Amino acid sequence: xxxxxxxxxxxxxxxxxxxxxxxxxxxxxxxxxxxxxxxxxxxxxxxxxxxxxxxxxxxxxxxxxxxxxxxxxxxxxxxxxxxxxxxxxxxxxxxxxxxxxxxxxxxxxxxxxxxxxxxxxxxxxxxxxxxxxxxxxxxxxxxxxxxxxxxxxxxxxxxxxxxxxxxxxxxxxxxxxxxxxxxxxxxxxxxxxxxxxxxxxxxxxxxxxxxxxxxxxxxxxxxxxxxxxxxxxxxxxxxxxxxxxxxxxxxxxxxxxxxxxxxxxxxxxxxxxxxxxxxxxxxxxxxxxxxxxxxxxxxxxxxxxxxxxxxxxxxxxxxxxxxxxxxxxxxxxxxxxxxxxxxxxxxxxxxxxxxxxxxxxxxxxxxxxxxxxxxxxxxxxxxxxxxxxxxxxxxxxxxxxxxxxxxxxxxxx
Amino acid sequence: xxxxxxxxxxxxxxxxxxxxxxxxxxxxxxxxxxxxxxxxxxxxxxxxxxxxxxxxxxxxxxxxxxxxxxxxxxxxxxxxxxxxxxxxxxxxxxxxxxxxxxxxxxxxxxxxxxxxxxxxxxxxxxxxxxxxxxxxxxxxxxxxxxxxxxxxxxxxxxxxxxxxxxxxxxxxxxxxxxxxxxxxxxxxxxxxxxxxxxxxxxxxxxxxxxxxxxxxxxxxxxxxxxxxxxxxxxxxxxxxxxxxxxxxxxxxxxxxxxxxxxxxxxxxxxxxxxxxxxxxxxxxxxxxxxxxxxxxxxxxxxxxxxxxxxxxxxxxxxxxxxxxxxxxxxxxxxxxxxxxxxxxxxxxxxxxxxxxxxxxxxxxxxxxxxxxxxxxxxxxxxxxxxxxxxxxxxxxxxxxxxxxxxxxxxxxx
Numbered sequence: 001x002x003x004x005x006x007x008x009x010x011x012x013x014x015x016x017x018x019x020x021x022x023x024x025x026x027x028x029x030x031x032x033x034x035x036x037x038x039x040x041x042x043x044x045x046x047x048x049x050x051x052x053x054x055x056x057x058x059x060x061x062x063x064x065x066x067x068x069x070x071x072x073x074x075x076x077x078x079x080x081x082x083x084x085x086x087x088x089x090x091x092x093x094x095x096x097x098x099x100x101x102x103x104x105x106x107x108x109x110x111x112x113x114x115x116x117x118x119x120x121x122x123x124x125x126x127x128x129x130x131x132x133x134x135x136x137x138x139x140x141x142x143x144x145x146x147x148x149x150x151x152x153x154x155x156x157x158x159x160x161x162x163x164x165x166x167x168x169x170x171x172x173x174x175x176x177x178x179x180x181x182x183x184x185x186x187x188x189x190x191x192x193x194x195x196x197x198x199x200x201x202x203x204x205x206x207x208x209x210x211x212x213x214x215x216x217x218x219x220x221x222x223x224x225x226x227x228x229x230x231x232x233x234x235x236x237x238x239x240x241x242x243x244x245x246x247x248x249x250x251x252x253x254x255x256x257x258x259x260x261x262x263x264x265x266x267x268x269x270x271x272x273x274x275x276x277x278x279x280x281x282x283x284x285x286x287x288x289x290x291x292x293x294x295x296x297x298x299x300x301x302x303x304x305x306x307x308x309x310x311x312x313x314x315x316x317x318x319x320x321x322x323x324x325x326x327x328x329x330x331x332x333x334x335x336x337x338x339x340x341x342x343x344x345x346x347x348x349x350x351x352x353x354x355x356x357x358x359x360x361x362x363x364x365x366x367x368x369x370x371x372x373x374x375x376x377x378x379x380x381x382x383x384x385x386x387x388x389x390x391x392x393x394x395x396x397x398x399x400x401x402x403x404x405x406x407x408x409x410x411x412x413x
Numbered sequence: 414x415x416x417x418x419x420x421x422x423x424x425x426x427x428x429x430x431x432x433x434x435x436x437x438x439x440x441x442x443x444x445x446x447x448x449x450x451x452x453x454x455x456x457x458x459x460x461x462x463x464x465x466x467x468x469x470x471x472x473x474x475x476x477x478x479x480x481x482x483x484x485x486x487x488x489x490x491x492x493x494x495x496x497x498x499x500x501x502x503x504x505x506x507x508x509x510x511x512x513x514x515x516x517x518x519x520x521x522x523x524x525x526x527x528x529x530x531x532x533x534x535x536x537x538x539x540x541x542x543x544x545x546x547x548x549x550x551x552x553x554x555x556x557x558x559x560x561x562x563x564x565x566x567x568x569x570x571x572x573x574x575x576x577x578x579x580x581x582x583x584x585x586x587x588x589x590x591x592x593x594x595x596x597x598x599x600x601x602x603x604x605x606x607x608x609x610x611x612x613x614x615x616x617x618x619x620x621x622x623x624x625x626x627x628x629x630x631x632x633x634x635x636x637x638x639x640x641x642x643x644x645x646x647x648x649x650x651x652x653x654x655x656x657x658x659x660x661x662x663x664x665x666x667x668x669x670x671x672x673x674x675x676x677x678x679x680x681x682x683x684x685x686x687x688x689x690x691x692x693x694x695x696x697x698x699x700x701x702x703x704x705x706x707x708x709x710x711x712x713x714x715x716x717x718x719x720x721x722x723x724x725x726x727x728x729x730x731x732x733x734x735x736x737x738x739x740x741x742x743x744x745x746x747x748x749x750x751x752x753x754x755x756x757x758x759x760x761x762x763x764x765x766x767x768x769x770x771x772x773x774x775x776x777x778x779x780x781x782x783x784x785x786x787x788x789x790x791x792x793x794x795x796x797x798x799x800x801x802x803x804x805x806x807x808x809x810x811x812x813x814x815x816x817x818x819x820x821x822x823x824x825x826x
Binding site (some may be wrong): 344 | 423424425426427428429430431432433435436437438439440441442443448449450451452453454455456457461465468483484485486487519521524526527547565567580587592595600601602604606607613621622623624625626627633636672688690694695696697698699701702703705706707708712713714715716718719722723726756761769770771795801802803804806807
């Protein structure tokens with residue numbers, strides 16, 4: 001079963017808005033065994049919409065469109081689809097009631113602009129929108145399903161999950177398949193590929209391997225589009241066979257993020273953590289608290305950005321800073337142990353470094369970061385050199401400092 | 414001048430990796446007056462690459478491809494392009510030297526896999542890569558320029574800026590154009606559209622308006638593809654004419670982010686800020702410190718996640734929490750004033766609320782957030798209700814708390 005995604009919006013083509021919808025829809029389709037074969041992004045222009053639809057129809061039986069359904073004049077998708085299907089707009093009373101309800105929640109009154117959104121092509125099923133005012137449209141015939149959804153990501157997501165995916169599952173027999181993702185940290189793509197060369201060559205023919213490099217991490221994705229009872233056991237065996245080869249670099253074999261791994265580990269040991277951040281500026285705390293329920297294991301943190309804050313708020317000894325400089329092993333260790341004391345936590349992690357673009361007074365190069373760790377009987381710091389721009393140095397520092405906590409908890413050197 | 418972007422990678426089509434390259438390239442091309450008319454994402458498959466190229470060549474004279482240049486077997490782009498152009502691979506010694514240098518920096522030695530990356534199609538100009546090992550390729554004839562770049566975003570970016578954009582500017586006369594972006598906060602797209610109806614109808618024919626809704630913000634983008642001396646003055650006049658209509662909701666007319674606005678304001682008044690965060694978990698500090706040079710105006714912050722940390726680390730009076738509950742006006746005000754004292758800052762902002770998915774003991778609905786502000790003669794809190802999921806509640810709270818600081822500094826109610 002093949003699908004094509006078309007995202008519509010001038011803002012996508014001038015690069016002002018990141019297209020997260022294509023990625024999200026691909027991933028939702030993949031979960032029900034539908035393979036996305038192409039994604040197109042085009043402008044708010046009826047001719048281009050029709051061309052894209054004709055192209056997509058040649059390759060795929062499922063076409064998901066997002067965008068261009070807003071209430072303003074630059075949105076053309078609904079009227080264009082109406083034309084494409086030689087259809088006419090009719091009032092949908094359920095949708096009108098939805099819009100009234102939605103506006104009521106926000107203490108707003110119905111305007112003609114809002115009411116017009118309840119006009120839906122007669123040949124389509126209107127997809128109700130519980131998060132916004134624009135309904136979606138579901139057109140289907142013997143050969144194709146064509147779905148149009150709003151471009152607002154959380155509206156699109158809700159409508160995919162509530163209506164489109166269940167509806168597709170009804171119309172099409174879903175072919176089973178399996179992906180497994182093994183995530184490594186701190187090794188390069190080509191280093192991994194060299195280590196895994198023989199292993200890769202010995203993979204069964206219907207299993208494919210892809211290397212997905214990301215910031216500081218490389219994911220290995222094993223895919224098997226096959227629907228028999230042995231598939232899962234085979235994939236488990238393949239994942240296990242990686243352990244002796246690259247086990248030390250792997251931090252999850254089930255698609256967890258680094259912060260989810262930390263959450264799971266701390267929950268299972270009934271421990272908690274605090275953070276003391278300088279160059280990462282709150283990014284470590286933000287990453288850890290992005291996990292729902294993190295209040296069970298995250299105590300809090302200090303962002304000691306100005307130098308004297310490290311002394312005044314965190315309690316680092318002024319002489320340590322004077323002697324060793326603010327970006328140093330000693331200060332990283334002291335920040336972590338001060339955080340552990342202040343927050344009465346089981347573990348504490350710290351980061352002090354030079355995110356850039358400016359350097360520091362001790363002439364450490366941009367990208368130098370010391371990670372400090374304090375825990376039960378543990379106190380040390382490790383130096384990293386990232387050599388990137390500010391945003392990337394901060395996100396890499398965040399990831400590697402948190403990884404250092406993971407390694408300490410597992411007693412991995 | 415029309416361009417098409419093709420991003421290649423199976424990982425894009427199963428939704429595991431967000432395609433930021435398309436957006437970034439569109440935006441870079443837009444800056445030199447090249448209009449992106451379509452973007453395609455396809456898998457690592459030579460037939461699909463050829464189909465995409467043939468399609469793109471019909472519409473556009475510039476085609477930028479990213480992805481599929483890695484050293485591993487799943488990467489097919491170079492060999493496919495070689496086939497497409499009936500070309501052969503030849504060793505490029507400069508590229509080989511680049512790779513050696515790059516590996517040296519990382520204390521790695523050359524493997525056959527690395528060396529193979531120095532083989533480049535003879536008909537292309539090799540684009541040197543200063544951030545990684547895979548070179549790019551630049552093919553050009555009388556009608557088309559076809560460029561292939563690595564998928565790693567910062568490698569692609571450096572090669573676009575250093576080689577591709579200057580090269581395109583040489584080959585093609587760049588047509589001038591102008592975009593202006595006016596960013597509003599706290600008003601809905603349809604509300605704005607209603608307010609601006611007459612204004613929009615009176616726009617000159619060659620100026621187009623688009624509404625770009627985002628999280629908590631709506632951007633208005635005015636575009637004028639015209640190259641005469643009056644264009645800039647016209648656009649300035651149009652932007653100014655918005656002020657009496659929606660001035661209170663506009664926080665920038667020159668594309669700044671909220672954090673850049675705050676940075677500019679604090680720098681110009683020689684003031685600084687500290688933060689005390691609960692439900693936002695470090696996200697406010699992270700947003701503010703994402704601005705280069707933020708150490709000049711950001712003192713630091715406390716992430717007081719566990720309830721007793723608000724008392725023990727931040728210094729909030731325990732009785733205020735007991736009497737009013739942790740998610741309350743009083744606690745938000747106290748958190749801000751404690752942060753101002755502790756960090757000796759001119760301003761302090763705080764957030765306490767329920768990010769979700771779980772509720773709080775006082776039965777505040779998920780999405781309830783109190784923003785506290787303390788500053789010169791100022792101390793108050795404002796309540797927000799976001800009613801979204803955890804990630805969105807946190808990011809909206811972050812934005813609106815920081816906006817409250819902006820409003821306080823400007824004395825806007």
